[in-house]
Amino acid sequence: MIGKKGVVHLAGLLYxxxxxxxxxxxxxxxxxxxxxxxxxxxxxxxxLSFYFVGEWVATRIxxxxxxxxxxxxxxxxxxxxxxxxxxxxxx
Numbered sequence: 001m002i003g004k005k006g007v008v009h010l011a012g013l014l015y016x017x018x019x020x021x022x023x024x025x026x027x028x029x030x031x032x033x034x035x036x037x038x039x040x041x042x043x044x045x046x047x048l049s050f051y052f053v054g055e056w057v058a059t060r061i062x063x064x065x066x067x068x069x070x071x072x073x074x075x076x077x078x079x080x081x082x083x084x085x086x087x088x089x090x091x
Contacts, residue, residue: 008058015054020047 024046028039 008055008062011058012051012054015057016047016051018050019053020050023050 020043024043027042031038
Protein backbone atom coordinates (compact mmCIF):
# COMPACT_ATOMS: atom_id res chain seq x y z
CA MET A 1 0.00 0.00 0.00
CA ILE A 2 1.28 3.43 -0.89
CA GLY A 3 1.25 6.02 1.90
CA LYS A 4 0.01 9.58 1.51
CA LYS A 5 3.49 10.91 0.81
CA GLY A 6 3.98 8.20 -1.79
CA VAL A 7 0.76 9.17 -3.55
CA VAL A 8 1.92 12.78 -3.75
CA HIS A 9 5.28 11.76 -5.24
CA LEU A 10 3.61 9.32 -7.63
CA ALA A 11 1.19 12.01 -8.82
CA GLY A 12 4.11 14.37 -9.34
CA LEU A 13 5.95 11.72 -11.34
CA LEU A 14 2.92 10.97 -13.52
CA TYR A 15 2.29 14.66 -14.19
CA UNK A 16 5.95 15.11 -15.03
CA UNK A 17 6.10 12.24 -17.46
CA UNK A 18 2.84 13.02 -19.21
CA UNK A 19 2.82 16.80 -19.44
CA UNK A 20 6.60 17.15 -19.52
CA UNK A 21 6.88 14.92 -22.55
CA UNK A 22 4.03 16.70 -24.33
CA UNK A 23 5.20 20.24 -23.62
CA UNK A 24 8.88 19.55 -24.26
CA UNK A 25 8.07 18.56 -27.86
CA UNK A 26 6.93 22.11 -28.68
CA UNK A 27 10.31 23.85 -28.16
CA UNK A 28 12.11 20.93 -29.77
CA UNK A 29 10.00 21.42 -32.90
CA UNK A 30 10.63 25.17 -32.87
CA UNK A 31 14.43 24.78 -32.55
CA UNK A 32 15.22 21.53 -34.40
CA UNK A 33 18.87 22.38 -35.14
CA UNK A 34 19.88 23.41 -31.63
CA UNK A 35 22.66 21.71 -29.67
CA UNK A 36 21.90 18.42 -27.90
CA UNK A 37 22.73 19.93 -24.50
CA UNK A 38 20.10 22.63 -25.03
CA UNK A 39 17.53 20.00 -25.96
CA UNK A 40 18.35 17.97 -22.82
CA UNK A 41 18.08 21.12 -20.71
CA UNK A 42 14.66 21.94 -22.18
CA UNK A 43 13.34 18.42 -21.58
CA UNK A 44 14.84 18.26 -18.07
CA UNK A 45 13.46 21.62 -16.98
CA UNK A 46 10.05 20.78 -18.42
CA UNK A 47 9.88 17.46 -16.59
CA LEU A 48 11.18 18.97 -13.34
CA SER A 49 8.69 21.83 -13.40
CA PHE A 50 5.75 19.52 -14.11
CA TYR A 51 6.91 17.22 -11.29
CA PHE A 52 6.52 20.08 -8.83
CA VAL A 53 3.17 21.04 -10.37
CA GLY A 54 1.96 17.45 -9.96
CA GLU A 55 3.05 17.37 -6.31
CA TRP A 56 1.31 20.69 -5.69
CA VAL A 57 -1.94 19.45 -7.28
CA ALA A 58 -1.88 16.19 -5.29
CA THR A 59 -1.19 18.08 -2.07
CA ARG A 60 -4.08 20.47 -2.74
CA ILE A 61 -6.42 17.53 -3.34
CA UNK A 62 -5.36 15.91 -0.06
CA UNK A 63 -5.84 19.18 1.82
CA UNK A 64 -9.32 19.66 0.35
CA UNK A 65 -10.30 16.22 1.64
CA UNK A 66 -9.28 17.22 5.17
CA UNK A 67 -11.23 20.49 5.29
CA UNK A 68 -14.70 19.76 6.60
CA UNK A 69 -17.74 21.49 5.14
CA UNK A 70 -19.86 23.17 7.83
CA UNK A 71 -23.33 21.71 8.45
CA UNK A 72 -25.12 24.95 7.54
CA UNK A 73 -23.35 24.89 4.17
CA UNK A 74 -24.47 21.30 3.59
CA UNK A 75 -28.05 22.23 4.47
CA UNK A 76 -27.93 25.21 2.11
CA UNK A 77 -26.64 23.03 -0.73
CA UNK A 78 -29.26 20.38 -0.05
CA UNK A 79 -32.06 22.97 -0.04
CA UNK A 80 -30.71 24.52 -3.24
CA UNK A 81 -30.62 21.11 -4.92
CA UNK A 82 -34.20 20.25 -3.94
CA UNK A 83 -35.41 23.67 -5.01
CA UNK A 84 -33.79 23.03 -8.37
CA UNK A 85 -35.51 19.63 -8.58
CA UNK A 86 -38.85 21.27 -7.81
CA UNK A 87 -38.28 23.79 -10.57
CA UNK A 88 -37.62 20.92 -13.00
CA UNK A 89 -40.77 19.05 -11.85
CA UNK A 90 -38.72 15.98 -11.04
CA UNK A 91 -39.64 15.54 -7.44
